[in-house]
Amino acid sequence: MKKKTSLSALSAVAALTLFLSACNTDNNLENNENNNNTGNDTNNQNNEQNEAGEEAFNLTIFHTNDTHGRTNMYPQLITTLNEAKETYGEGLLLDAGDVFSGTLYFNEFRGQDAIEFMNLMEYDAFVPGNHEFDLGDPEEGHSELAEFFQAAEFPIVAANMDFSADSSFDGMIGDSISSDAEGGTIYDGIIVEHEGEQIGIFGLNTEDTLHISSPGEVTFNDYIETAQDMVDQFEAEDVNKIIALTHLGYDTDPNVGNDLLLAEQVEGIDVIIGGHSHTQVEPPTLVTENADGEAIEPTVVSQAGEYGQFLGVTTVAFDENGVVVSSDGELLATEDREPDSEAAELLAPYTEQIEELQNEPAGSTVISELPNPRHGEDGEEGDPESVRANETALGNLISDAQLAAAQSVEENTIMALQNGGGIRAPIAEGDVTIGELIEVQPFGNRLTLLELTGEELIEAFEASVYDTPEENGGFLQVSSGTRLTYDSSEEPGQRVVSLEVDIDGEYVEIDEEETYTVATNNFTATGGDDHAVFGAAYDDGRGTIVGFTDWEMLRDYMAELGDVDYHVEDRLIDLSSHDE
Secondary structure, three states: OOOOOOHHHHHHHHHHHHHHHHOOHHHOOHHHOOOOOEEOOOOOOOOOEOOOOOEOEEEEEEEEOOOOOOHHHHHHHHHHHHHHHHHHOOOEEEEOOOOOOOOHHHHHHOOHHHHHHHHHHOOOEEOOOHHHHOOOEOOOEOHHHHHHHHHOOOOEEOOOEEOOOOHHHOOOEOOOEEOOOOOOOEEOEEEEEEOOEEEEEEEEEOOOHHHHOOOOOOEEOOHHHHHHHHHHHHHHOOOOOEEEEEEOOOOOOOOOOOHHHHHHHOOOOOEEEEOOOOOEOOOOEEEEEOOOOOEEEEEEEEEEOOOOOEEEEEEEEEOOOOOEEEEEEEEEEHHHOOOOHHHHHHHHHHHHHHHHHHOOEEEEEEOOOEOOOOOOOOOOOOOOOOOOOOOOHHHHHHHHHHHHHHHHHOOOEEEEEEEHHHOOOOEOOEEEEHHHHHHHOOOOOEEEEEEEEHHHHHHHHHHHOOOOOOOOOOOEEEOOOEEEEEOOOOOOOOOEEEEEEEEOOEEEEOOOOOEEEEEEEHHHHOOHHHOHHHHHHHHOOOEEEEEEEHHHHHHHHHHHHOEEOOOOOOOEEEOOOOOO
16 A cells, blocks of 8 residues: 555655756646646656666556547547557556537437447546536436447446436446446446556546536536545555546636646545646646645646547556656657558448538528637637627527527517527538538537526526626527627626617517516526526426427528528627727
8 A cells, every 4th residue: 555654655756856856847838837846757667667776667558538529530549559559568548538529420429439439449447528418418317428338348437426316327337446347337436457556547527517518417526525535445455556537627727626736635646647628738747746835745647638639648657655756758649640441441431421411501601701709728819709708690690590499489489598608610601511500509409498587587697797708608699689788897796787678679678577488508598607597497397498409490590591691780788898
C-alpha cells in the first residue's frame, strides 16, 4: 500500500522538486503559466531505474477524449495506435468521454457505429461524458445510451454517477470495484493487471451534466468526495497505482470542478486522464503541491484535444511504493497517418449512408447567409456578437419554425424559445441540404409545450440574460411576435425591462397573473442550461412533449417558405448597447 508519509515517498517528491527546479520551464502549457505548483519531467520513460537507483515500474497509457461523433477518424486513430505501440510497447487504452453528439454519423447511428471501432481498438475502460446523456428522454430514460453500453466489450467506469433509478440500465450495474470487470457493465472502478502490477481505474463526470445535458433519473455526486472514497477503497485493496479517468475539464470553471483541482485536493491519485475541455496537454502536467503550496505526492494530468485529431500517449514511472517519480508524453496527430485498411473497409457503409443524407435536398434556398456567431474561445478573437448573447437571424428562423409547429397542435401558443447553446452551425447562402440542417441542430430535441405564468416567463428571461453580454448557452432566441427589452448594465436578476407579445398587430405587456402556453425543446423545458423555472413547471405536470424533432421542424418551415431571407429585427433589445 502507498504510504503517504513514507520516507521514500517524501524523498521521491524532494528529488523530483529539485530536478524540476533545474529544468527549463519553456515546455509548460501556456494555459497553466500562472499555476506555480505544476511542472513537467521530460525524462525518457523507458528508463529502467528511478532517481533513487531502484527498479521502476513503467506504465504507458494511450488515451482519447471528446471524439463527438467523428466516426470517420477511427481508421487513422487505429493506425496511430498501432504505430504508438511499436514505439512504446503495450499499454492501457482509455477514453475520457463524449463519444456522443456532433455529426451526422451520430444522428444516424446513435453511437452504434463508434462502438464497433472502439471494440476493434480494445479499450480498457470508458467514462461517460456529459454528452452521453444528450438523448435522455423524460419518459423513456436512456435506452440508446444503454444500447451503447451493452455493445461495449470494455467496462464503463462511473464512480460519481448513479444509474440505478433508470430502468434502461437494469442488469448492467456491477460491483463498486471489480478485479474481473466485464464489458458492457458499469462499475465505480476496476482493477486491471498490467505487466504483473495492479492498476486501479475509476471514472468521474462533471456534475454540471445536470444542467447542460438531459440525465433524467441518473444522478451525480460530488467529484472530490467520490475521488477520495475511491482512493481509500483501492488502497484498502493494496492497489497503489491509481488512475482517475475524468470528464471534468483540465482547468475549467472551478465552481464545477476540474482536473487540476482534483489533483490538488485528493492525494493518492497518480494519473488523471481527462476530457471535456478539449485541451491539448503536451507534455503532461505534473502537480506536486496542493492549493496551500504544500508538497504532495505527484499527480500526472493529461488530455488529448478533441475530435480524434490526436492520440494521447502518457508514460509514467513509479517507485516501489507506487509513487510517481517521472512522467512524459506526447500527442500524436492522426491526420499524419494513413487510415487502417480494415477499419476503412468497416467505415465505408456508414459513410455511404451519411453522404446520402448529407446531400439530400431540403427543399429551400437561403437568400442571405445565416451565421452562427460566437465569441472567441481559448484566446482567439471571435465575433463581437454571439448566438449565446445576442439575437441572431438563424435564432429567429429556428424559433419561428418551432412556433409554427407548436401552433399546429395548440393554436394558443404565444411564443417559441430556442436556447442559443442548441444552435451549432450556420447555414450558407444557396440551396439547403438535410445534412446542413442536422448540423445546425444535431441533438434531435423534441418540441415541448409549457404552461407558464407571466411572472414565471419574466423570471425565465432574467435567467436568459443573466450573463449578458457574456455568453450563456441558456440565452433564449425568440419567435416573431415576442419582444424582450432588457438592460445588461443592471444587476443580474433585475435586467428585464419589459416582455411583450403581439396581439392583433399590437404589442402588449405580458400579464404576470395570466397563464400562457409557450414552446421550446425538451432539453430546455426540463431545466437544461439552468432554466430552473421551466424545469419546475415540467416537474409540476405543466409540460407536454409534442414530438416534433428540432431539425425536422426547421426543414418543413423552410421548405414552406421556399426562399428564406431572415435578418435580426429587434426581437431582443439590450438598452445598454441598442442604437436609438
